[in-house]
Amino acid sequence: MSELPLLEVRNLHLTFDLYEGKAHVLNGVDITIRNGERVGLVGESGCGKSIMARAILGLAARSNIEMSGEIRYHGANLFGLGPQAWRGLRGRKMSMIFQDPVAALNPVFTIEDQMIEVVRRGDKAKSRKEAIAIAIAALRQVAIDEPERVLASYPFQLSGGMNQRVIISMALVNEPELVFADEPGTSLDVTVQEQTLRLMTRLTKDVGAAVLLIAHNLGVVREFCERVYVMYAGMIVEEGPVKELFANPKHPYTQALFSAVPKLTGEGLPKSIDGMIPDYTHAPEGCRFHPRCPHVRPECLKPPPFVTVGPDHRARCILYTDAGAKEPAHV
């Protein structure tokens, strides 16, 4: 606790000002990532995982988006830093691995053009020649045998898996401190996905980067992460070490999420939970999960407390307070 965390997100709120009204998507998110830590973020589709990652990277600023809270990077609040300084972190200290590598690369530029642009962000290369040398070395790192050929290619000339490796090498070439991986490779076939995750894990360990891995697949988080956050409708509902949390899921949403997946290593999205993610323009009061919760009670209309339920393990649910425990018939 003495060491300053790499990233602290505190009480992050994010609202879209839409024609239909204000969509209050992120509702007081708290996340902490320490140096070199691999953290998972799971939750149903539409619960705000991607937008949170984009907010941290400083990519969410739009005229119709309002944000409040703090994003502290090495203790400094990025909101107070100004967009230029924030941009200075991207590509250097933070990077991102995308879900669909082919869509993430520009179709009309060669890999070389795009990779050089990234390498140059790192300030290590003084000339294009040096940048190419660095790019070639980075591509070899991701087990690409003919880096020269890959550099000369356009994205459409390479396979999806090859593009994914290119992106991974781009994400890591400047030895960032924090890598966001938003469902990396889920647009690709399962073996390539698997490969992507292994490669990513090995290389982030090599450079000592922390990872925020956003995933639908709980098995993936279990295998590759140390700690996990469970998000529901823009709120962190549970957090804890992977082993502990997977063994003892506490929040009713987490439990539902787990039971919706037959095997922890299995495929498939946790879609079979009854009900749907709420409409953010009219999000439920209090605990946002209460309309779908089997244990719902009147107190759930109040903001739920974040309760310690195990070692380093917390859940945002009334069930684990003294008041909640008095009620019968739970878990």
Add this chain to the structure above:
Amino acid sequence: MLGRYLFRRACAAVITLFGVSVLIFLIARIIPGDPARIALGDTATLEQIAQFRKTLRLDDPLPVQYLTYMQGVIKGDLGISIYTGGAVLEDLQRTFPATLELVMVSAMLMIIIGIPLGTLAGRYRDSFIDNFTRLFSLIGVVTPGFVWAVFLLLVFAYWLEILPVTGRLSEGIPPPPHITGLFLIDSAFAGQWATFKDAFLHIIMPGISLSLASIGQTTRMTRANVGESYDRTYIEFARAYGFNEFRIAAKYALRPAMIPTLTILGLDIAIKFGGAFLIETVYAWPGMARYGVRVILHKDLNAIVGVVVIIGFFFVLINLIVDMIVAFVDPRIRLGSRAR
């Protein structure tokens, strides 16, 4: 791959041109009105007219007329213009550079204003600059060029009296030596800066009149396509890696957006040869388009065919050039893949 693609396109171009020549040859002869009667006037006797038709070989069957004409074309003879009395080829050589210069100036304006403006609007969609740009380009698109021509003429030549009214050069200014026939280029080459300045002042209004609609069109196309680029993941990627915003706009968003824009751009330039008909008439610009209007009114058969085939040739040429540029910009065409 690229070579074969361009070869195919070139063959198609030749066939198109041939078709155009046959078509215009027939149309010019089928539309009512007797060229001999128009040329000789109301006072001519029937005998004189019959005689004149004979020299023009207008009484031969159409295929024979066409073959006779083509025999001349192969020898570089486009026939005699009954309107000017000279060789059509010479008329075209004299008037074409003026039109080409006008079209080139107008195309340049269209590119250097339309593309940056459209990129800016596409980047800052729904902002003030975007709304302003949309209004501006809409006005440009819906207002015909000759309206601009008359309007500018009134404002800058009659009221403010800061620009010359008509023609390519003021009286007393010597034309530059003929190199390309484009006054701006020739006078700059020869170092005749007084001529250059005069030619420049003369081309401002017709150039702008001819370009406003296409500037509007180009701006709108560029805005739409750049805007679409900005919704793509690759721009999100570029941002996530902290690329410079200007480079993102000018390089990573614009290049893919140019692929669909270029084709329209090429058409817009080609259409200017037609748009020039009215502009040249308003400004008494001694170009081929104005010549074209006159010869059509006089049913000057050889000259009509000559003008139309030249315009057709440039249509085809510009499209060919655009295809080459598109192939250059879009590696998926150049390298022969349609994947994604």
